[in-house]
Amino acid sequence: MASIVFTTASGTTTVTAEDGSGAASVSIPRAGIQAYDADTTKNDVANTFTANQTFDNGIIEEYTAVTSSSNATTCNLNDGNNFSHTLTENTTFTFSNPAASGKVSSFTLKIVQDASASGYTVTWPAAVDWAAATAPTLTATADAVDYFVFITHDGGTTWYGFTAGQAMG
Numbered sequence: 001m002a003s004i005v006f007t008t009a010s011g012t013t014t015v016t017a018e019d020g021s022g023a024a025s026v027s028i029p030r031a032g033i034q035a036y037d038a039d040t041t042k043n044d045v046a047n048t049f050t051a052n053q054t055f056d057n058g059i060i061e062e063y064t065a066v067t068s069s070s071n072a073t074t075c076n077l078n079d080g081n082n083f084s085h086t087l088t089e090n091t092t093f094t095f096s097n098p099a100a101s102g103k104v105s106s107f108t109l110k111i112v113q114d115a116s117a118s119g120y121t122v123t124w125p126a127a128v129d130w131a132a133a134t135a136p137t138l139t140a141t142a143d144a145v146d147y148f149v150f151i152t153h154d155g156g157t158t159w160y161g162f163t164a165g166q167a168m169g
Helices: none
Strands: 004-009 012-018 025-027 072-076 082-086 091-097 105-112 145-152 158-167
Touching: none
Parallel strands: 072 091, 082 105
Antiparallel strands: 004 012, 012 025, 105 145, 145 158
């Protein structure tokens, strides 16, 4: 007859299984057992927080380099919130996977001209609303860096575009 026996002594729980051919035991220190806590989040899945969160030591985020293919470049918000792109051709940007309407998504985009000062251009999504309805002109010199910030609160129907800095390289 098989049996499982739990014994506790000196702060350790021992689990012994016996099936008639011998016993196998595992000892578990009480300090090593974590009780279920509904407020504990998992690190390997998406989490939704319904209360304000406080970060005392800052936030560290991914920095994702995106590339163009056939004159198209995508900033996928499932990949991060900070992007860089070194121009190798004229390209049209797409912004994908923003939060649903009523939630905010934002990201930064660093654009670097190529080393040959080719003067490549960017076409922004039609949903981007720039100040005075005028998209900025990229800096065309070799290795020039232009930085942009984009914010949406309506699921990407409108992206508010801001020039954070130009000719920074």
